[in-house]
Amino acid sequence: MPGDGHLFARGVDLPVAASASGSVITTVDGVEYLDGAGGAIASSIGHGRREVVDAMSAQAAAVDYVHATQFTTESAERFAGRVAAVVPVDGARVFPVSGGSEANETALKLARAFHLANGDADRHVIVARVGAYHGNSRGALDASDRLGLRAGYEPWLGQTERVPAVNPLRDGRSGVEHAEALAETIDRVGAERVAAFIAEPVSGATLGAVVPPDDYWPAVARVCHERGVLLIADEVMTGFGRTGRWFGVDHWGVRPDLVTAGKGASSGYWPLGLCVASGPVYEAVVDVFAHGFTWSHHPVGSAVGEAVLDVIEAESLVDNAAVVGDQIRARLREELGTHPNVAEVRGLGMLTGVEFVADRSTLEPFPRSEGVCERVVRACLDRRMTVYPCTSAVDGRVGDAVLLGPPLSVSVADADAMVDRLIDAIRSVLSPA
Numbered sequence: 001m002p003g004d005g006h007l008f009a010r011g012v013d014l015p016v017a018a019s020a021s022g023s024v025i026t027t028v029d030g031v032e033y034l035d036g037a038g039g040a041i042a043s044s045i046g047h048g049r050r051e052v053v054d055a056m057s058a059q060a061a062a063v064d065y066v067h068a069t070q071f072t073t074e075s076a077e078r079f080a081g082r083v084a085a086v087v088p089v090d091g092a093r094v095f096p097v098s099g100g101s102e103a104n105e106t107a108l109k110l111a112r113a114f115h116l117a118n119g120d121a122d123r124h125v126i127v128a129r130v131g132a133y134h135g136n137s138r139g140a141l142d143a144s145d146r147l148g149l150r151a152g153y154e155p156w157l158g159q160t161e162r163v164p165a166v167n168p169l170r171d172g173r174s175g176v177e178h179a180e181a182l183a184e185t186i187d188r189v190g191a192e193r194v195a196a197f198i199a200e201p202v203s204g205a206t207l208g209a210v211v212p213p214d215d216y217w218p219a220v221a222r223v224c225h226e227r228g229v230l231l232i233a234d235e236v237m238t239g240f241g242r243t244g245r246w247f248g249v250d251h252w253g254v255r256p257d258l259v260t261a262g263k264g265a266s267s268g269y270w271p272l273g274l275c276v277a278s279g280p281v282y283e284a285v286v287d288v289f290a291h292g293f294t295w296s297h298h299p300v301g302s303a304v305g306e307a308v309l310d311v312i313e314a315e316s317l318v319d320n321a322a323v324v325g326d327q328i329r330a331r332l333r334e335e336l337g338t339h340p341n342v343a344e345v346r347g348l349g350m351l352t353g354v355e356f357v358a359d360r361s362t363l364e365p366f367p368r369s370e371g372v373c374e375r376v377v378r379a380c381l382d383r384r385m386t387v388y389p390c391t392s393a394v395d396g397r398v399g400d401a402v403l404l405g406p407p408l409s410v411s412v413a414d415a416d417a418m419v420d421r422l423i424d425a426i427r428s429v430l431s432p433a
């Protein structure tokens with residue numbers, strides 16, 4: 001291996017990727033993997049798109065980088081306009097950053113800055129859900145609730161108020177009842193102390209593609225609005241077409257105060273995240289918001305984002321995500337619907353979760369020590385396919401699920417092959433049914 005092993009590796013004996021095209025990643029040894037996970041549910045338009053490489057190269061040749069406090073660029077301005085046309089935020093103002101965690105840090109700080117600017121200095125508390133995932137930097141990690149990631153760092157964390165996870169499989173509460181629980185929490189803390197409520201439209205990396213009841217998002221939006229609490233939709237995984245609509249909250253007609261995005265926004269061609277503020281939030285803070293990163297508003301990242309949007313629109317990939325995603329779930333349900341260890345096949349658009357349990361009738365999870373999720377992921381890799389692990393799918397602590405989230409552009413043939421391999425992998429790990 002070049003470099004003599006000095007890379008701080010994130011895995012052991014990893015295959016070495018040499019090229020990638022569409023939904024296929026090829027190693028230096030010529031082995032082909034189907035990218036069922038789209039990396040980390042990030043690849044939206046598929047790999048190897050020449051038009052994105054060309055846009056990136058043209059922008060780097062024209063203006064590689066300028067600092068956003070010294071210059072703006074046509075690239076960043078144009079991309080913001082394109083995002084504003086699709087994001088469900090009124091009077092959208094787009095703050096480009098380098099990833100989902102940075103986007104959420106930006107949103108949390110914007111919420112605080114908004115209240116400060118309005119003279120509400122006590123409003124600093126963030127409310128988030130059990131089993132949430134909002135990122136790995138300190139502020140975003142505190143909003144997150146995944147034991148495996150928080151463990152050890154708890155002395156730095158603990159400022160977030162928690163409301164229950166929304167998980168229809170295990171919890172019969174309606175969306176309105178969940179919204180009442182949110183209202184109770186805000187009222188207990190004191191609305192005059194609460195800055196924002198942050199949640200994923202469809203729970204992704206921790207719980208594994210859990211879709212809330214249809215009445216959930218409108219009801220929580222109402223609760224927040226009535227109490228002057230800003231609503232942050234974390235669309236890092238669900239944004240830019242992943243769920244078969246432009247943004248996850250579009251399924252329920254909600255327009256949050258802040259929307260964050262990442263992953264599919266650049267499809268992985270550039271480390272890109274976005275925090276989108278509403279017009280009123282922007283107007284309140286624009287003169288006082290002391291925040292930014294060296295790489296924010298990057299002209300090349302913006303050119304990539306625009307080229308990715310061009311492909312999504314030209315190839316109707318949002319619709320493809322809806323249609324092919326439904327086909328994926330239909331086949332998985334047909335084949336695994338009665339499997340004694342499959343609790344549920346769920347999801348929306350090109351985001352599908354399969355949850356495994358020790359006992360389907362009681363929903364008793366496997367002990368974490370059995371590593372069922374890890375074994376299914378390994379069995380998929382043995383069958384030359386990636387899936388995304390969810391190792392705490394019940395409540396951020398225990399539970400096993402995998403996400404199947406290939407590029408939105410995946411062909412029906414590749415999607416079928418992914419489903420075949422996943423079913424085979426599951427049957428090899430768990431008792432066949």
Ligand SMILES: Cc1ncc(COP(=O)(O)O)c(C=O)c1O
Nearest residue numbers: 099100101133134135205236237
């Ligand atoms: C909903 C959500 N928010 C935030 C993040 C963090 O994004 P990043 O890993 O780009 O920092 C993720 C990543 O999985 C995510 O799924």
